[in-house]
Amino acid sequence: MNSRTSPAIELRGASKVFRTPSGAPHTAVRDLDLTVERGEFVAVVGPTGCGKSTTLTLVSGLEEPTEGDVLVGGEPVSGIADDVGFVFQQDAVFPWRTVLSNVMAGPRFRGVPKQEARERARQWLTRVGLEAFEDRYPHQLSGGQRKRVSLAATFVNDPKILLMDEPFSALDVQTRALMSDELLDLWSGTGASVVFVTHDLEESIALADKVVVMTAGPATVKEVFEIDLPRPRKVEQVRLQTEFTDIYREIWSSLGEEVRITRERGAGHAA
Amino acid sequence: MRPDTAGAGAVLDKAPAAAGQERTLSRQRAARRRNYLVQGARVLVLVGVLGLWEWFSRAGIIDPFNFSMPSRIWHQIWTWASNGTAQGPLWVQVWATLYEALLGWVLGVFAGVILGIALGRVRFLADVLGPYIKVLNALPRIVLAPIFLIWFGLGPASKVASAVVLVFFPVFFNAFQGAREVDRRLVDGARILGASNRQITYQVVIPSATSWIFTSLHVSFGFALIGAIVGEYIGATKGLGLLVSASQGSFNAAGVYAAMVILAVVALLAEGVLTFLERRLFRWKPTESGDGR
Ligand SMILES: Nc1ncnc2c1ncn2[C@@H]1O[C@H](COP(=O)(O)OP(=O)(O)O)[C@@H](O)[C@H]1O
Numbered sequence: 330m331n332s333r334t335s336p337a338i339e340l341r342g343a344s345k346v347f348r349t350p351s352g353a354p355h356t357a358v359r360d361l362d363l364t365v366e367r368g369e370f371v372a373v374v375g376p377t378g379c380g381k382s383t384t385l386t387l388v389s390g391l392e393e394p395t396e397g398d399v400l401v402g403g404e405p406v407s408g409i410a411d412d413v414g415f416v417f418q419q420d421a422v423f424p425w426r427t428v429l430s431n432v433m434a435g436p437r438f439r440g441v442p443k444q445e446a447r448e449r450a451r452q453w454l455t456r457v458g459l460e461a462f463e464d465r466y467p468h469q470l471s472g473g474q475r476k477r478v479s480l481a482a483t484f485v486n487d488p489k490i491l492l493m494d495e496p497f498s499a500l501d502v503q504t505r506a507l508m509s510d511e512l513l514d515l516w517s518g519t520g521a522s523v524v525f526v527t528h529d530l531e532e533s534i535a536l537a538d539k540v541v542v543m544t545a546g547p548a549t550v551k552e553v554f555e556i557d558l559p560r561p562r563k564v565e566q567v568r569l570q571t572e573f574t575d576i577y578r579e580i581w582s583s584l585g586e587e588v589r590i591t592r593e594r595g596a597g598h599a600a
Numbered sequence: 601m602r603p604d605t606a607g608a609g610a611v612l613d614k615a616p617a618a619a620g621q622e623r624t625l626s627r628q629r630a631a632r633r634r635n636y637l638v639q640g641a642r643v644l645v646l647v648g649v650l651g652l653w654e655w656f657s658r659a660g661i662i663d664p665f666n667f668s669m670p671s672r673i674w675h676q677i678w679t680w681a682s683n684g685t686a687q688g689p690l691w692v693q694v695w696a697t698l699y700e701a702l703l704g705w706v707l708g709v710f711a712g713v714i715l716g717i718a719l720g721r722v723r724f725l726a727d728v729l730g731p732y733i734k735v736l737n738a739l740p741r742i743v744l745a746p747i748f749l750i751w752f753g754l755g756p757a758s759k760v761a762s763a764v765v766l767v768f769f770p771v772f773f774n775a776f777q778g779a780r781e782v783d784r785r786l787v788d789g790a791r792i793l794g795a796s797n798r799q800i801t802y803q804v805v806i807p808s809a810t811s812w813i814f815t816s817l818h819v820s821f822g823f824a825l826i827g828a829i830v831g832e833y834i835g836a837t838k839g840l841g842l843l844v845s846a847s848q849g850s851f852n853a854a855g856v857y858a859a860m861v862i863l864a865v866v867a868l869l870a871e872g873v874l875t876f877l878e879r880r881l882f883r884w885k886p887t888e889s890g891d892g893r
């Protein structure tokens with residue numbers, strides 16, 4: 330297959346089985362088929378614990394699939410590719426490095442000279458509005474600011490594949506809306522393909538070109554919805570459109586069922 | 601919220617602000633008073649203990665020959681400091697002990713950190729060497745001091761060796777634990793950002809293990825001093841341990857206590873230096889929780 334025309338990410342019948350501490354196998358995701366086109370923003374929603382994070386670790390190369398294929402740029406994933414960026418749910422900033430040094434970390438790891446790394450880091454810090462905070466340590470920042478550091482530290486590597494695992498779920502509602510807008514702004518023009526995992530359906534519709542609904546765990550793709558809202562978008566405005574509520578209702582009728590199944594299972598465990 | 605909004609409110613609302621200020625001041629005063637009280641009580645405890653000791657000794661309630669008394673100990677320190685000890689000037693003895701302890705400590709810390717990190721990072725090494733290290737750790741290592749004396753002679757080498765074996769284990773176990781407990785997310789994050797295994801070891805594992813390692817440095821400097829002193833006590837040509845054994849040999853109880861006091865001062869100074877270094881190194885930490893001790 331031609332690597333120029335192949336989709337950015339392709340999962341073909343991918344499954345992941347973990348060994349639990351007791352030794353019993355536990356299937357986290359099964360028979361996963363998913364395609365992300367180049368430059369596409371795909372949001373993945375599904376009930377908690379269904380296997381969304383696992384899906385991302387498969388794409389990132391942090392974990393290997395037990396069965397099936399995971400292709401990035403038409404090539405099977407082996408190890409961590411250079412052009413992948415990953416924003417985690419909790420901050421993965423280095424607490425002993427200053428803000429600037431955190432953003433420089435990626436280029437420095439990849440052998441970019443110090444001077445150049447610093448310049449690139451400063452540019453991204455300016456884009457996320459933290460240029461005045463470059464000498465601070467992470468514990469001296471608010472949660473939203475730390476998230477911005479994570480974003481800058483990820484974008485500074487120019488990732489072609491951007492994986493985000495509930496990146497804003499730890500933030501308060503206002504900050505989350507702001508960060509969503511900022512993310513769209515940072516992303517536009519990079520041409521990166523994004524897989525954005527969230528449990529917030531509104532967020533997923535406001536951000537994405539395509540919303541993927543996953544089944545209750547072990548997850549597989551249940552349905553894929555195209556979101557035809559025009560870009561550039563402002564999250565708060567998108568939410569007020571009537572199309573938005575229509576789409577929301579449609580997706581929720583699919584997702585809600587899986588959430589209910591998961592919840593009933595939880596209740597079953599409790600009983 | 602800006603800090604000056606509180607100030608603006610205060611201008612509009614004078615009476616409550618004044619009351620608030622009054623409250624702040626009285627709270628500060630109370631805190632200061634408590635501080636004085638604690639300091640005063642501390643001094644009182646010291647004076648009380650020393651006074652009782654002196655009095656008991658002078659009154660013959662305890663035998664001054666065995667238990668000595670503060671005034672004699674002080675006199676002994678003073679004599680050693682001004683006229684030197686039977687083994688030579690006092691500072692030479694202090695320096696000898698400090699030198700052995702420091703050298704042993706540095707070597708032990710190096711070995712402990714390097715092996716601890718290596719075993720914490722490389723599963724294979726941990727599996728192979730783990731049992732041996734456990735066995736060695738179970739050995740009461742102070743009994744090695746006489747063996748080191750036979751191997752390395754009366755000079756500093758035997759004391760350094762005793763200090764090394766005492767220092768190594770706590771540092772090793774802490775470094776090992778520190779390397780094992782590194783936040784998985786930080787390691788994954790670094791790998792995604794493009795870090796090699798080597799970069800992860802040096803730039804993620806070692807920095808996160810430093811707080812674990814530092815915890816063990818405090819304890820282990822004490823161990824280094826113990827190693828040096830015990831080594832000197834068993835056989836040496838100089839050092840505070842030699843002062844102890846020489847004083848003991850001439851039934852000079854005050855000399856034994858005096859050497860102990862000097863040792864305590866040395867240990868406290870070393871602890872102070874370590875705490876200072878730690879503060880500089882851990883500027884990135886939120887705040888020192890509590891006040892340490
Ligand atoms: N390393 C692992 N070992 C064993 N089980 C795991 C591991 N990682 C995830 N799981 C299990 O796989 C399932 C899916 O987890 P995850 O992908 O984190 O779900 P989500 O991100 O959708 O909440 C969960 O039941 C979880 O307990």
Ligand SMILES: [Mg+2]
Pocket residue numbers: 381382383494
């Ligand atoms: Mg998750």
